[in-house]
Amino acid sequence: MTVTxxxxxxxxxxxxxxxxxLSTHFRTTRGVLRAVDGVSLRVARGxxxxxxxxxxxxxxxxxxxxxxxxxxAQLALSQGxxxxxxxxxxxxxxxGLRALRGGRIAMVTQNPSTALNPVFxxxxxMLETWRFHPDRRRSGVDAESRMLELLAEVQLPxxxxxxxxxxxxxSGGMKQRVAIAMALMGEPDLLIADEPTxxxxxxxxxxxxxxxxxxxxxxxxxxxxxxxxxxxxxxxCDTVAVMYAGRIVEYNRTRPLFxxxxxxxxxxxxxxxxxxxxxxxxxxxxxxxPPDLLALPAGCAFAPRCGQAREQCRHExxxxxxxxxxxxxRCPVAAQSAEVExxxxxx
Amino acid sequence: xxxxxxxxxxxxxxxxxxxSRSRSLLRAVDGVSFTLSQGxxxxxxxxxxxxxxxxxxxxLGLIAPTDGNxxxxxxxxxxxxxxxxxxxxxxxxxxxxxxxxxxxxxxxxEIVTEPLRNLRRHHRAELEELAVRALERVGLHAHDLDKYxxxxxxxxxxxxxxxxxxxxxxxxxxxxxPVSALDVSIQAQVVNLxxxxxxxxxxxxxxxxxxxAVVEHSCDRIVVLYLGKVMEIIGxxxxxxxxxxxxxxxxxxxxxxxxxxxxxxxxxxRGEIPDPANPPAGCRFSSRCPLATDLCRVAEPELRxxxxxxxxxxxxxxxxPFSAPTA
Numbered sequence: 108m109t110v111t112x113x114x115x116x117x118x119x120x121x122x123x124x125x126x127x128x129l130s131t132h133f134r135t136t137r138g139v140l141r142a143v144d145g146v147s148l149r150v151a152r153g154x155x156x157x158x159x160x161x162x163x164x165x166x167x168x169x170x171x172x173x174x175x176x177x178x179x180a181q182l183a184l185s186q187g188x189x190x191x192x193x194x195x196x197x198x199x200x201x202x203g204l205r206a207l208r209g210g211r212i213a214m215v216t217q218n219p220s221t222a223l224n225p226v227f228x229x230x231x232x233m234l235e236t237w238r239f240h241p242d243r244r245r246s247g248v249d250a251e252s253r254m255l256e257l258l259a260e261v262q263l264p265x266x267x268x269x270x271x272x273x274x275x276x277x278s279g280g281m282k283q284r285v286a287i288a289m290a291l292m293g294e295p296d297l298l299i300a301d302e303p304t305x306x307x308x309x310x311x312x313x314x315x316x317x318x319x320x321x322x323x324x325x326x327x328x329x330x331x332x333x334x335x336x337x338x339x340x341x342x343x344c345d346t347v348a349v350m351y352a353g354r355i356v357e358y359n360r361t362r363p364l365f366x367x368x369x370x371x372x373x374x375x376x377x378x379x380x381x382x383x384x385x386x387x388x389x390x391x392x393x394x395x396x397p398p399d400l401l402a403l404p405a406g407c408a409f410a411p412r413c414g415q416a417r418e419q420c421r422h423e424x425x426x427x428x429x430x431x432x433x434x435x436x437r438c439p440v441a442a443q444s445a446e447v448e449x450x451x452x453x454x
Numbered sequence: 455x456x457x458x459x460x461x462x463x464x465x466x467x468x469x470x471x472x473x474s475r476s477r478s479l480l481r482a483v484d485g486v487s488f489t490l491s492q493g494x495x496x497x498x499x500x501x502x503x504x505x506x507x508x509x510x511x512x513x514l515g516l517i518a519p520t521d522g523n524x525x526x527x528x529x530x531x532x533x534x535x536x537x538x539x540x541x542x543x544x545x546x547x548x549x550x551x552x553x554x555x556x557x558x559x560x561x562x563x564e565i566v567t568e569p570l571r572n573l574r575r576h577h578r579a580e581l582e583e584l585a586v587r588a589l590e591r592v593g594l595h596a597h598d599l600d601k602y603x604x605x606x607x608x609x610x611x612x613x614x615x616x617x618x619x620x621x622x623x624x625x626x627x628x629x630x631x632p633v634s635a636l637d638v639s640i641q642a643q644v645v646n647l648x649x650x651x652x653x654x655x656x657x658x659x660x661x662x663x664x665x666x667a668v669v670e671h672s673c674d675r676i677v678v679l680y681l682g683k684v685m686e687i688i689g690x691x692x693x694x695x696x697x698x699x700x701x702x703x704x705x706x707x708x709x710x711x712x713x714x715x716x717x718x719x720x721x722x723x724r725g726e727i728p729d730p731a732n733p734p735a736g737c738r739f740s741s742r743c744p745l746a747t748d749l750c751r752v753a754e755p756e757l758r759x760x761x762x763x764x765x766x767x768x769x770x771x772x773x774x775p776f777s778a779p780t781a
Contacts, residue, residue: 310742387671
């Protein structure tokens with residue numbers, strides 16, 4: 108189902124990133140895998156959007172689809188619209204995409220080692236961004252001093268020494284800082300961070316999260332943060348999209364989503380997460396496990412695990428319910444009970 | 455039931471490469487003492503290099519300590535293969551990665567009955583019955599006996615690992631990051647299962663984890679480690695009322711709480727975790743501790759019991775602030 112642009116968030120004001128009805132299906136030997144299915148979202152300038160989901164929910168493929176790094180050969184379907192600052196990314200050729208990636212749109216991955224080339228010094232890798240994106244250079248600043256400035260900004264001790272280091276000489280936390288500094292070389296408008304702290308120790312994770320917060324404050328960078336950690340979302344994000352089996356099941360501003368989760372899957376996620384300082388005798392675990400994306404059930408993909416599922420959920424595609432502010436969820440049962448409530452109020 | 459006394463495990467490491475043969479010692483575990491009582495669940499918490507997994511291996515007799523000893527039921531644990539023999543049928547282990555911990559070429563039947571077969575006490579029919587009982591306890595079925603691990607999801611594989619561990623009715627299980635590789639919804643199922651089994655069978659757990667929230671939920675007491683040393687031992691109930699060790703405090707503050715209504719968190723701990731082969735002098739935490747004084751950088755603090763059941767190694771224990779309510 109495609110959501111028209113007018114109905115979504117922001118009203119008439121154009122967002123930095125507007126994704127509408129995005130679907131990415133892969134061709135596999137066992138059939139077509141619907142990794143991302145009909146996803147729509149908005150990211151305003153300077154906004155942090157969190158995308159939460161478990162393994163296989165499609166959150167990383169969504170990020171890869173937005174920057175269009177997936178090889179067309181393996182795709183069975185790639186449709187929808189992606190507009191970045193007015194530019195139609197779906198219609199852009201390789202050259203146009205290359206000019207944006209690493210420049211106006213930068214990416215940080217879970218494992219910083221994969222983002223850094225092991226045989227080159229940090230210095231040459233950072234300066235490469237500068238060479239490829241002449242349009243992103245600040246006037247009157249040379250590459251070398253900008254690099255050192257950024258390495259200092261991400262709180263690396265002795266930036267000169269780090270610049271001359273090879274990746275193996277740095278710890279995991281330091282490599283992730285370098286990766287972020289490298290992403291900032293192109294002065295990005297949008298930073299996509301895919302599980303940036305998952306491989307790091309807690310105290311180092313706290314440092315990197317603070318760093319992302321500071322980057323947004325200092326540069327006005329919009330961020331898409333992909334994570335499985337609800338705590339990280341609550342601490343950092345303005346808006347949240349919860350994904351399940353390739354779809355956004357609930358999309359809202361962070362506070363209302365945590366305080367009044369509508370979709371049973373969101374409620375389940377919040378219930379099964381142990382929270383420090385709020386010990387319960389038992390965690391409210393969700394039964395079952397996420398579905399096989401190659402053999403999705405008819406109707407709502409969450410219905411087999413859902414305590415609130417009705418007969419309709421098992422064969423009807425869940426209808427999308429869009430609120431006045433443009434945020435939405437995909438649970439018809441929740442939508443119906445909300446309608447009943449509001450009618451009761453009117454009486 | 456188990457007592458660790460001044461346990462040490464040092465590894466010699468070569469530094470600098472073949473041209474400069476300087477040798478030094480990595481003190482993975484450096485003088486660790488604590489106890490695990492019958493039916494108790496003790497959490498072992500720490501970041502990379504804290505020595506928590508090494509302690510797990512030592513307790514299971516899989517590696518021999520450099521110094522110190524482990525007392526099991528009042529008798530010191532022998533070293534080498536004799537340790538494994540002494541613990542056979544008493545101790546079990548569940549590993550972090552359910553994909554690595556199970557042999558892909560064994561059927562569930564062989565996996566689950568392996569510890570039982572090692573005991574050489576049961577007939578084939580009995581083995582089958584005990585395996586089915588263990589499988590059913592973890593939510594799997596008799597018809598799963600003939601399947602291979604690849605036919606199961608990550609959460610189900612972890613259940614198979616737990617079935618293998620409980621098949622012999624052990625007295626204690628070392629759980630080495632048992633839920634860290636699992637998704638949140640599956641993690642909750644496995645944590646609940648582990649807690650139920652413990653309540654029913656009175657098995658003691660040594661619960662190794664980097665996740666304080668999971669440990670708080672699953673354990674009676676928590677041992678906090680940093681670079682091979684115990685920083686603090688504290689009852690889970692005391693966590694929110696006692697003044698905490700500065701490192702424990704930092705760990706607690708670093709946990710992102712899933713509540714957007716909470717205000718800005720305190721500033722995160724600065725600096726990297728030091729190289730375990732080259733730890734700071736004095737208190738191991740002194741290089742990152744916001745309260746460190748000159749004394750902390752030269753003299754190592756002793757682990758002392760300041761309140762019943764609450765042990766801490768900190769020179770500044772008298773000045774520690776009471777923990778702010780976290781929620």
